[in-house]
Amino acid sequence: MNASPFxxxxxxxxxxxxxxxxxxxxxACAAGGSDSPMVAAAQPAQAPVGxxxxxxxxxxxxxxxxxxxYGELPKELxxxxxxxxYFRYFVTRMPFRGPGRDYPAPTDLKSLPIGLVDAPRGGANxxxxxxxxxxxxxxxxxxNRERRPGDxxxxxxxHEGIAQWGGAANLAAQLADEKVLGYLGTIDGTDAHVAxxxxxxxxxxxxxxxxPDQTLTETQIPWLIRVMPDHRxxxxxxxxxxxxxxxxxxxxxxxxxxxxxxVGAHQFMDFARRLGCPAVQELLxxxxxxxxxxxxxxxxxxxxxxxxxxxxxxxxxxxxKQLRQAGITAxxxxxxxxxxxxxxxxxxxxxxxxxxxxYFDPARQDPLWTGFVARYEQRWGHEPDAYxxxxxxxxxxxxxxxxxxxxxxWRIRDEVYDLDYYQGVTGWMRFDGTxxxxxxxxxxxxxxxxxxxxxxxxxVPPAFGGTVAHAP
Amino acid sequence: xxTQPSSPFAAxxxxxxxxxxxxxxxxxxxxxxxxxxxxxxxxxxxxxxxKDGLPAHKIHCVLKAGDGRLWLGTTNGxxxxxxxxxxRRFGIEDGLSHLTVLGIAEDPATGDxxxxxxxxxxxxxxxxxxxxxxxxxGLPNNVVYGVAVxxxxxxxxxxxxxxxxxxxxKAWKPYDQTNTVMNEPWCYGIAPGRGVIYLGIWAGGIxxxxxxxxxxxxxxxxxxxxxxxxxxxxxPIVDVTSGVAYDAGVLWQASYFGLARYDTQxxxxxxxxxxxxxxxxxxxNSVFAHGRIAWASTDQGVSVTNGDTWVNYQVGKDGKGVVHxxxxxQPPETxxxxxxxxxxxxMAVWADDHEAWFATSNGLSHGLFSSPADQAALTxxx
Numbered sequence: 001m002n003a004s005p006f007x008x009x010x011x012x013x014x015x016x017x018x019x020x021x022x023x024x025x026x027x028a029c030a031a032g033g034s035d036s037p038m039v040a041a042a043q044p045a046q047a048p049v050g051x052x053x054x055x056x057x058x059x060x061x062x063x064x065x066x067x068x069x070y071g072e073l074p075k076e077l078x079x080x081x082x083x084x085x086y087f088r089y090f091v092t093r094m095p096f097r098g099p100g101r102d103y104p105a106p107t108d109l110k111s112l113p114i115g116l117v118d119a120p121r122g123g124a125n126x127x128x129x130x131x132x133x134x135x136x137x138x139x140x141x142x143x144n145r146e147r148r149p150g151d152x153x154x155x156x157x158x159h160e161g162i163a164q165w166g167g168a169a170n171l172a173a174q175l176a177d178e179k180v181l182g183y184l185g186t187i188d189g190t191d192a193h194v195a196x197x198x199x200x201x202x203x204x205x206x207x208x209x210x211x212p213d214q215t216l217t218e219t220q221i222p223w224l225i226r227v228m229p230d231h232r233x234x235x236x237x238x239x240x241x242x243x244x245x246x247x248x249x250x251x252x253x254x255x256x257x258x259x260x261x262x263v264g265a266h267q268f269m270d271f272a273r274r275l276g277c278p279a280v281q282e283l284l285x286x287x288x289x290x291x292x293x294x295x296x297x298x299x300x301x302x303x304x305x306x307x308x309x310x311x312x313x314x315x316x317x318x319x320x321k322q323l324r325q326a327g328i329t330a331x332x333x334x335x336x337x338x339x340x341x342x343x344x345x346x347x348x349x350x351x352x353x354x355x356x357x358x359y360f361d362p363a364r365q366d367p368l369w370t371g372f373v374a375r376y377e378q379r380w381g382h383e384p385d386a387y388x389x390x391x392x393x394x395x396x397x398x399x400x401x402x403x404x405x406x407x408x409x410w411r412i413r414d415e416v417y418d419l420d421y422y423q424g425v426t427g428w429m430r431f432d433g434t435x436x437x438x439x440x441x442x443x444x445x446x447x448x449x450x451x452x453x454x455x456x457x458x459x460v461p462p463a464f465g466g467t468v469a470h471a472p
Numbered sequence: 473x474x475t476q477p478s479s480p481f482a483a484x485x486x487x488x489x490x491x492x493x494x495x496x497x498x499x500x501x502x503x504x505x506x507x508x509x510x511x512x513x514x515x516x517x518x519x520x521x522x523k524d525g526l527p528a529h530k531i532h533c534v535l536k537a538g539d540g541r542l543w544l545g546t547t548n549g550x551x552x553x554x555x556x557x558x559x560r561r562f563g564i565e566d567g568l569s570h571l572t573v574l575g576i577a578e579d580p581a582t583g584d585x586x587x588x589x590x591x592x593x594x595x596x597x598x599x600x601x602x603x604x605x606x607x608x609x610g611l612p613n614n615v616v617y618g619v620a621v622x623x624x625x626x627x628x629x630x631x632x633x634x635x636x637x638x639x640x641x642k643a644w645k646p647y648d649q650t651n652t653v654m655n656e657p658w659c660y661g662i663a664p665g666r667g668v669i670y671l672g673i674w675a676g677g678i679x680x681x682x683x684x685x686x687x688x689x690x691x692x693x694x695x696x697x698x699x700x701x702x703x704x705x706x707x708p709i710v711d712v713t714s715g716v717a718y719d720a721g722v723l724w725q726a727s728y729f730g731l732a733r734y735d736t737q738x739x740x741x742x743x744x745x746x747x748x749x750x751x752x753x754x755x756x757n758s759v760f761a762h763g764r765i766a767w768a769s770t771d772q773g774v775s776v777t778n779g780d781t782w783v784n785y786q787v788g789k790d791g792k793g794v795v796h797x798x799x800x801x802q803p804p805e806t807x808x809x810x811x812x813x814x815x816x817x818x819m820a821v822w823a824d825d826h827e828a829w830f831a832t833s834n835g836l837s838h839g840l841f842s843s844p845a846d847q848a849a850l851t852x853x854x
Contacts, residue, residue, distance in 0.1 A: 070699050078699075085700035087745045089729060094755065097771040098817035098833040099529065165648070165657055166613035166632025173572075173590040173615055194631050194658065197674060198615060201532070201574065201590070215675070218698035219712050220728035220755065259656075 057423035058400060059463060065420075066091055067433035071214070073236040077271050090433035093417070094222040100203065100410030106179075111155040112402055114140070114395075115175035115183030115204075117195060120163035124287070124312050125187040128387045132210055133158070134380050135391030136184055141379070143399045152407075154399060161191060172198035180204060182398050182412050184391070189213035189260055199223045205401075205413040209394035210387050212336065213263055217434035222417055225435040227394045227424070228386075231264040233441050234335045234357040239271040241355070241443060242306055242333060252281040252304035252330070254295060254319060256311040264335070265310050280304055285319070287312055292319060296326050304330040313337045317346030324350040331355065336386070344449065351446040358444050359386050360427050361453045372425035386426070393424030421461040428459050428466075509797065511765050511778050514785060514828060515842035517793060517811040521835040525559040527551055531831035533758075533820045535576040538583060542829060544836060545573030550587055550596075567601030569594045575629075579621040579639070586626050588616035593628050593635075604628075604637070610644020611635045612657070618672070618715070622664035625683070629659035634671050636683075647671070647681070653690040654679050661715040661758070663723070665736070670723055672713035678725055678734075691734065701730065701745060708732050709743045717761035722779075724766045726759035731768050733779055742779055750782035750798040751775050760821040767821035767828065774818050774830065785839075787816040813837045 069088060070078045116136060119129035137156065144153045157178050159171045168191035175183050176198070182205045186192045192211040199206045200221045207225055208216060214232035217224060242248040251272050255261035261284075269279045281302040283295040296319070299307065307323065307330045309316040320332050320343075331353055337343070338356035347354070360369075362385070372392060376384040384392075401415030422429045429437040443454040460466025520526055528548035535543045542553040549563040549571050562568050569592035577586045585596040591614045592605035604611050613632035620627045626637040633648030648657035654676045661672030671679040677692040693711045695702035701709055708725050715726035725732040730745040744751040753770035760767040768775040773786035784796040793809030814835030822829045828839035 079697045080695065080700065080702055083702070085695075085702045086704045087701040087730070087748060089699055089701075089754075094728070097755075099815055100833075103529075164632070166615065166630065169613060169615040169631035170591075173570075176572075176590070193656075193675075197617075197631065197658065197660070198590070201572070201617075215698065219674075 058397075058419060059421035059461060060415075060418045061093060061420045063095075064092060067093065069433075071230075071232045071236070071432055071434075071436065072430075072438045073232065074240070077236050077239070077274055079270070079274075081274070089220070090218070093433050093435065094220045096222045096410070096413060096417070098203070098410070101408065101414070103408060103410070105407045109152060109407055111153050112407060113155045113157050113178065113180045114398060114402075115178070115180035115185075116156055116158045117168055117171050117175070117183065117185035117191065118158065118160045119187050119191075120161035120167075123161070123163055123188075128187050128210065128385075129161070131385050131388040132185070132187065132391040134376070135209075135384065135388035135393075136395040138376055138379050139392045139395035139399060142375075143403075154402070161186065161188070165190065166194055167191070168195040169198050171195070172204075173202070176202035176204055181402060181407055181409055182207065182416070184209055184394055184398060187211055187387070189216060189263065192216050196221055196224055203413070204409055205398075205416045207394040207398050207416060209391040213260070214267060214436070215263060217436040222435075223413060225397070225416055225419065225431060225437075227397065227422075227426075227429055227437050228390045229359055229437050229439055229441050231267055231335060233438055235264070235268040235271055237441050237443065238308075238333055238335070238355075238357050239268065239275060243272065243275040243277050246306075246331070248306035248331070249277050250280045250302070250304045250330075251277055251306045251308060252283070252299045252302055253279050253308045253310070254283050254285065254299065254316070254323075255309070256287050256315065257284040258287065261310045265308070268308055268310075279308075285311070285315065287315060289315065290318070291322070295319075296322055296328070299323065299330075300326055300328050304328075306331050306333055309334045309338075311337075313340040313343035314346050317343035317351070320347040320354065321350040339386070339444065339451065344446065352448070354446045356444055357441045358453075359390070359439075359441055361442060362386070363453075364427075364458075366427070366458070368423070368425045369427075389424070389426040393422070393426055393429070396424060397422060421463070423464075428461055428464075430459065430461065509783065509799075510781055511776055511783060512823070512825070512828070512841045513783055513795075514809075514839035516809070516840045517813060517830075518838040518840065519811075519814040519835055520559075520838070521814060526836060527559070527561040529835070530833050531819060531836050532572070532574050533576055534822045534829045534831040534836065535578065535585075536822050536824070536829065537578050537585070538580065543576050543585065544831065545576050545587065547572050549573065550576075550594075562596075562601070567594070567603065569601075569603035569605065574616065575618045577619045577621045577626075579626075581624070586619045586621055586628075588619040588628065590615055592616065593619065593626075593637075610637070610646065612646050612648065617659065618661045620662040620664050620669075622669065623683075627662045627664075627669055629662045629671065631658055633657040634659045634662065652679060652681070653688040660713055661717075661726070663716040663718040663761075665718040665723065666721070670716045670718055672716035672725070673711075674713060675711050676713070677708045677711045678713055678716055678723070698729075701743065705740075705742045707741050707743075708734075709745070714756060715758040717759045717766065719761035720764045722761065722764050722766075724759045724761055724768075726756040726768060728755050730754045731756055731759065731766070731775070733766070744777075750777070750784065750796065750804065752784040752786060752796070757818065758820045760823060762823050762825075765823075767823055769818035769820050769830070771817050773813060773816050774821060785813055787812045 075081050119125035140154045172195040187210045189211050205223050212231045214230040255265040285292045334356040339358050401412045404415050405411035430439050432438045439459050445452050528546040530547045533545040544551040549561045550573050551559050551561050570589035572590040575588035587594040592603050593616050595602045612635045613630035615631040616628050618629040624639050628635045636645045654673045656675045658674035660674050663670040669681045680689040694707040709732040710727050710729040717724045721737045723734040732743045746754045752775045753772040755771040757769045765778050776783045780800045782798040786794045788794045793812035795807040797805040814837045815832040817833035820831040830837035
């Protein structure tokens, strides 16, 4: 197996599903050719397996459909909410008006290739990327098991990320050369942005499964959806809770100095300011720093009643502990990364009462989720996390689109990008005018070392008897 | 969720269109008498597709070189239109660094071509290609979105910053978020200005760089929000720049959110968005400037404007050309043409005072201009 950057074509056919549970990472999947007889050409628009047997979990948009502005957040959180702007974007979803839908299918296909851009090996997102890949592999294996005689198998064409600015652009261009019909990834916001730009030029649809950067889908490029709720959803919910329900007025921000936290924390601070509570401090730290006495001293001097922490879980867990040791009693808040064990481990008792947002309760008893957990555990030998769940869901959307559209990138795009709702193992998704999932997020609190989810009804779209209410 | 209502501007266009196409009424009868337009008008399109020898459906860029030869950047290599009208393709086997060509620039001093591709920058000099990549040169990234040559320097806009190559010294200098005012290094376009270089930055607006002084100045969206344009005419339409162009003291910004113009002499901005202005679509793939006139290539045709008068070229449902003309203070006019753009999804334009070439997602179009005296003839439906 080559080291970074590695290149792997893995064909996940029926036989591979019988493989023993594995704990390997993105680089360890066996390469090989398809194990099935090939057909001369893929048949476009073949009906997905099981499509007629159950109500569709895919609800598509109608042309010209109008969407609520600004991620469906309360108007108080909108920018310049007291005036009507000259022009409002994303009220409708940007159509793709170019040609391609009637281009003939390739006649030499031996499989239906799907691309994946992993995180760089050894980087902060590597372990999340491993779980992402596992969810995608499981979805592809299942789809290949269910395919009918004559159907082409799905292939995963996978590239390990390159830890430098612009590296994902090279990989996205390479995936185009490898003639993928669509691709999945990435976790890193910078990588996802860079790959998206290539996506527009190459006209290959991208399903992002795990980048919460809210700006990713705000570019008007109609070749991308994101299945994971973004930081706008999380931070909007969090700020409302902090200011409106808990009465916090003096909010300090402690974050890493990278792009991820800059984009996320500034959105959070904008929301807090719009609710009348501009941040009293914004302090930065270097990822991996062990002690930050200057920052802690400055925060203490500002006498906050709430501290918003953003960074890798191990870092912010360590600093939560140091903040408590410095005598700071302000309550801690954060977003999804606080869910990870590294935060709890490093924060110790300082985690008590910490409140954060997360996408869904992993203990939910919805049969789609519990069934996925069981199959995932059987395949990989350990529990899935949210990254695995969203990756599985993102892959399902891509696979479904490819089954419906056939090997035509433009028609696959239509099936992916025109989704309004999708019910995945992580719950119902609701896509806005930017193509981002705006399903309500959950509020979680650490109590006695346990993660306690605030009660909240599951979101269900109107067509399935639910309401469109944003939050309880 | 409900259906989007049509805009008043679109409705006005529609009304004029219906009137001009009503039975027994030709377009000229429904349109007011007008003076010649201050911008060129295409009288007829000639189209070229794969059937005519083009190597691909999609043409990303087009350039007419100083020697009169027409060069095309396609998804299947570089292409030149030869004297006999046929097309000759150059691919990787010829030394081109990648098949997907996103931009072409000519060195006015030597006639060399610099070619932006998805895997490096290529130079075509004396019939030979030389490839510059991030591993064999100082090119910041292999995905090169745009290229320009100015005063002995080649400027390459890449996915990880702009690279400046001094042709004489062969030295590279990178420009990114570490040594300029750009907050992101993702560069999408390059336009030489008067003594300065304009860099179109994705999520960073436009950066103006004076190479002699080593200074940088950023032009950013005043509201800083992607979801809205708070006010008109206040600055770049958005920070997500898809292309820039400069000529005759006017800087143009293309974006997927509309069009913006900066008059460098008056230091004033103007902006245009679809439905509220004559701009045919917010989704602008690129913009080309000739004199004080801009050619905006959009997903719904081309908008040509000097900022006041507009001529839009679209493809009708029947495949015929549809021309919208907007003069200041007058209702828009809609005319039909017997010929149309090869495809409405236009990637790029090259134009001078005599002709225009259109790179589209499905072929190449040649626009032959009418003389001012001929413009009235366009009002008759052929």
